[in-house]
Amino acid sequence: MIKNTLKKISLFTLIAFLFSACYSEKNLKYFQRRSGQPDTVTIAKAYVPKIQPGDILSIYVNSLSPEASSFFNPYTGTSSMAGGSSSASAGGGAGQMTQPGYLVDPSGEIELPLVGNIKVSNYTTTQVRDTLKKLLSVYLKEPTVLVRFLNFKISILGEVTRPDVYNIPNEMITLPEAISMAGDLTLYAKRDSIEIIRDVNGKKVFANVDFSKRDVFSSPYYYLHSNDIVYVKPAKTKTQQTDRSIQYATIGATLISLIIVIFR
Helix, strand or coil, X not given: CHHHHHHHHHHHHHHHHHHHHHHHHHHCCCCECCCCCCCCCCCCCCCCCCCCCCCEEEEEEECCCHHHHHCCCXXXXXXXXXXXXXXXXXXXXXXXXXXXXXXXXXXXXXXXXXXXXXXXXXXXXXXXXXXXXHHHCCCCCCCEEEEEECCCEEEEEECECCCEEEECCXXXXXXXXXXXXXXXXXXXXXXXXEEEEEEECXXXXXXXXXXXXXHHHHCCCCECXXXXXXXXXXXXXXXXXXXXXXXXHHHHHHHHHHHHHHHC
């Protein structure tokens, strides 16, 4: 009678242990589908950044006359900077290269050689490119212009493998790409509440994204903005998680030993 009772208790405890282990594994999964959710998810509208005071722009001019074009590229191939320029990181993480560029002044303007001051704030790099092509056509034959941000960066903090400040050369990055860039989430990360801190009209806006659900792809925070902070909160302290893992291992070993003794 006692032996049968022990058997039932052991089996019940083992089932509960296995269920809790499966539940923990489920909590680690990304992009889970909600009940009734279709397999196709609408992606959020792509983010196109607009130039703001304090931004640093790389502007490269070319035309049918390379010598004439070089006059409008004062920072190409140089490491020194004149007034109105600043330095920016072109890569991401440690060991970044420093490049000079045009600093957008508080009035939202940059100063281009010969052309003078040009209003660029609240315009996209594409719009500034088209404006410069028109202005430079007075001096150059069939000019081409490349305008890019040098300071498009995001900060990734918390429970990721490589927290750091990352510069984004192509001016577009999604939250999953950012998490991948930082080496993925750790086992201690709170996957259902990743915090995004964003500058909006001089204020800090805090939002949470559930990375464990497919809704992340339609979130307004799917595409990250320049200067966004991605904070991955810990689900529990590492000490608690470690203690829990040790407890599971101990309980599992004890149950297996007990079952072996009972069923012999």
